[in-house]
Amino acid sequence: MRAAVTVSLIPEVRQGPFVFTGDLVQACQRAAALGFHAIELFPEDPEAVEAEELRQVLDDCQLSLAxxxxxxxxxxxxxxFTSSEESIRSQAVDxxxxxxxxxxxxxxxxxIGAMQGKASGGLNQATALRYLGHALFQLDEHAEALGVTLLYEPLNRYESNLIHTLxxxxxxxxxxxxxxxxxxADLFHMNIxxxxxxxxxxRAGPLLGHVHFSDSNRRxxxxxxxxxxxxxxxxxxxGYDGYLSAEVLPLPDAESAARQAITAFRQWVGSPAAG
Ligand SMILES: [Mn+2]
Known part of the structure; x- marks a missing residue:
């Protein structure tokens, strides 16, 4: 298992459970200095990140993209994916x-977390789940063509009303x-x-692809x-050998939260070689 930390470049969600926000280079330098193996990135938009620039920063810091x-x-x-409007659903998939x-x-x-949406505005649960399945099916095909996997994150009842458990x-x-x-598997949502x-x-077994390494209070x-x-x-x-990614609130501040996350990783998981 390897340790990752969240980096958000989205100005709208500075209050979210992201350890580092705003500056990609600075965030990567701090993540590497603390001993994380990777970052989990929340870009402003797909086109807002230059792949070559990102590759350079990650290489310079010897980090992976989790x-x-x-x-x-x-x-x-x-x-x-569960908007009642077809055009919005198809823009979401795109x-x-x-x-x-x-x-x-x-x-x-x-x-896929917040974009799954919820059943609301006259849209019933069965229809919302059908829309979600349709969107994921299209993304599944794209992922297969690219040779990658994609991650579906069940959210707690206060954030979605679709699927809550693994x-x-x-x-x-x-x-x-x-x-x-x-x-x-987000340990904060799971705690609820x-x-x-x-x-x-x-029970999730081999279907498990990623873990959000967060405490009961999202710290x-x-x-x-x-x-x-x-x-x-x-x-x-x-036999899980993926990431434990610190998607946690930057409390009392980003540096302290990141330091605690990597300390906890070392305490309970050990070195990456010990897996
Ligand atoms: Mn999460």
Whole structure:
């Protein structure tokens, strides 16, 4: 397992669970200095990031790109896969595809979180899920062509009303015949929705593709009341070898949150070689 930290370039969501915000070069330098292996990037838009510039910064800092978030599609453009308007749904898929093109240049997956939307405005749950399945199916095909996976993140009940648990997400993914989609297990959302975190991770098994390494209060691991050792043990037991990515609030400040996240990683996971 390897340690990643979130970097947001989206001006609209400075209040979000992003450790570093604003300046990509500075963020990468801090992430590397603290010992992270990778960053998880939330670009302003797919075209706002020059792939060559990003590659240069990552190379200079000896960092990998763990994943690329698509949240700006919703926060900046209100694009959602479950909009009641067909044109918005298709723009949303197009936006995510372009983000995937950027991420695939680094063999990184994109994350589908906020863009999944919710059943609202007269749209019922069954229809919303059908729209979501249709969007993911189109992205699944694009991912297969590019040779990458994509990550679907179940959100807690206060953020979406579609799918809340890893088990329901796995059923949905398998039922829709999606081949490139993996589960993103966010330990903060899971703390609200799951009855047994290690058990849910074990059942996710090989479908698990990414972990948001966050405590119960969305602060850095170790600064809430989540019991991490059994969670790490479950990840080891299923042979998970992906990222633990610190998607946490920058509290009391970005540097302290990042330092605590990597300290917790070293305490509970150890060196990357110990996996
Ligand atoms: Mn998350």
């Amino acid at each position: 994943a690329v978030g698509t949240g700006a599609g919703w926060f900046r453009h209100q694009l959602s 936006y995510a595809r372009r983000m995937m093109d950027l991420a695939a240049a680094f063999s990184a997956p994109i994350i 088990a329901d997400a796995a059923t949905f993914i398998q039922g829709a015949g999606l081949r490139q989609v993996r589960l993103l 929705e799951e009855s047994d975190l290690p058990g849910a991770l074990r 850095a691991a170790g600064w809430g009341h989540t019991n991490f050792p059994p969670i790490i043990q479950a990840l080891r037991d299923i």
